[in-house]
Amino acid sequence: MQVDGQRFLADLHKLRSFGASGVGKGVVRPAYSEADMEARTWLKGRMEEAGLRVETDAMGNLFGLAEGPSLLLGSHSDSQPEGGWLDGALGVIAALEVARCADMPISVISFQDEEGRFGVTTGSAVWSGQLDLEAADLLLDHNGVALAEARRVVNPTGEVDPAQFTGFIEMHIEQGPVLDTTGERVGVVSDIVGIRDMKITFEGQQNHAGTTPMHLRRDAFQAVSEFNHALAERFKNVVTPATVWTIGHLSLHPNASSIVPGKAVFSMQWRDGDADRLVRMEQIIRALAQEIAQARGMEVSFGPMLGLEPVHMDARLRRALETSAESLASGAWRVMPSGALHDATNVSRLMPVAMLFVPSIGGISHAFEEDTDEEHLVLGLEVLAGAVAALHG
């Protein structure tokens, strides 16, 4: 299969023109916005030119369908409120180019509302049955607009039966610094990591910061700091270099320079591709927080835990991507987890899925500055096309 890198880049730039921000290559194209709907109308035309039959479902997911059983490629074409030009768009346009050139049936998808105007990966969540349309319709955006209201701009043509697809491959920018830092040019995803996220609260004693001696304090910030410090030690023999954990939110009470904080609420989030490791980390987190609270005469409480399980990429699809990557970028690619969620997470409920990454310059995403070298964009397209050809062969 011979893809046309220049046509692919031209289409990618054309898609950017819908909602182009005027700042760098950034776009303003949130789900159901005028720019998003114009982009989908243009995409529909491109799909038809490629010989695909177009269907739009009730959510506004846009399918370009090959006849009979086919492999599904794609991603999403909505953007963050102020987003980059490649996040989602890359996978859709790469799918379109492969569908044009392939000798086998290839369908193309652009999912709707991946970027979370209403939820996160809302379009693929509804299509995969992860989320009921009736429940989704009640979701509100930041302005209080319901999804039911927003999706009135969609003209649905019918629902699309997932049984016609033999698998799904999503090409995407990495949205992280790993490939850019190592100089590697392609990443084949092993797993989309699972997430655990919960609030932890330490309650001690609010006191005067002048009159309370250090040894009589029950300082909630000191408890958080000790917890954070000790956690890295306890994790050492449990985590891998790909495991991440983050304290991203912290509120002290009353948060005044002359008052020893009596209460601290913070977010504890951890991600890994292995479900057992997520459980072991949770055990360490809870035990450590309780130890620290007890030693300091303080209370600790845990909020409800958000849990998303890891998704393993399909072995056959992944092997095809790895073989293609090794053939086109020998020694300059790696197997890596995806630390971010993707539509592929939802689609994995319906069929085998795999993912392919290209580098993000500086690891930057969800910002106007997001970019990738053209050479890497085209290489990613070629690796995808090579894998598709091998799967058919």
Add this chain to the structure above:
Amino acid sequence: MQVDGQRFLADLHKLRSFGASGVGKGVVRPAYSEADMEARTWLKGRMEEAGLRVETDAMGNLFGLAEGPSLLLGSHSDSQPEGGWLDGALGVIAALEVARCADMPISVISFQDEEGRFGVTTGSAVWSGQLDLEAADLLLDHNGVALAEARRVVNPTGEVDPAQFTGFIEMHIEQGPVLDTTGERVGVVSDIVGIRDMKITFEGQQNHAGTTPMHLRRDAFQAVSEFNHALAERFKNVVTPATVWTIGHLSLHPNASSIVPGKAVFSMQWRDGDADRLVRMEQIIRALAQEIAQARGMEVSFGPMLGLEPVHMDARLRRALETSAESLASGAWRVMPSGALHDATNVSRLMPVAMLFVPSIGGISHAFEEDTDEEHLVLGLEVLAGAVAALHG
């Protein structure tokens, strides 16, 4: 000199009745409020009954003056917006009782706005020349009312020349847990500690909490946590058990659970009775923050530093209090710094000052629950009276 403990307690309860909160023994008597002005009218009557000549200055500081050179005793009678019944009131009523009973000339002062409706220790700051009345008049309370406006309820009778006073002794509750924890009954203050307070900012890199590996993060919260942890180690050979330091305020940006914090702003406050130690601590703080920022590839910046110098109590006045404490509470008193600011800080610009503490139950102050055993209140009064008698003898 024989003081009357029952009369003293009755007056203390009477003063509480002005602005009594209905919650425990608490009071609501902020500076210049109706309750505060009624309390001062009542105090004026009590001073006159004690044979003192009353003067009110432009700020509303209320003096009961003995003839000729005299020793000045007292504190303040305004309260926190929701305050305890003893903070300030105790020192004023004790002064009144000693003035009634003493064989020597004793004057009494109730300073205005010690609790910071407009500033902190505003009344004594203006009287001592620390703050110009014109500048003070521009200060606003939380509702935007200017001091110039609020003090219109005062009927000033004239200014009071500090040269007539040979010294100042302020009796006060400890507002901390030291005496209550050790079971000691009286504290003689060695120094009112100096304070340093500044904001420190670490700036790293805001990142996606899923896609950014731990070793590539420049996480501003991690910098604060490491700074806090290492600081305790570096302080070990510099501080005394009376030294305190506090991180009471912390803001992370953007403060979201899925984002590695790119920026952290926090308050660093430290207090000690020794000016050299405050300087050594500052050097350690600045050097450590810079080291941590450099090691993590981050920026650190320091806000303007608030600096209040320590005030040493006068040796002669302090010795009189110590001798009296040992005679009335042998082995059950201690020399200790005051970790809180007091009117005595300002008055020390004009004359020798000393301070006497009684225990605060549970260390609680600036709250309705603030309280002290009656036995300790009366003992404090007797120690004060004993010291005054010895100074005259």
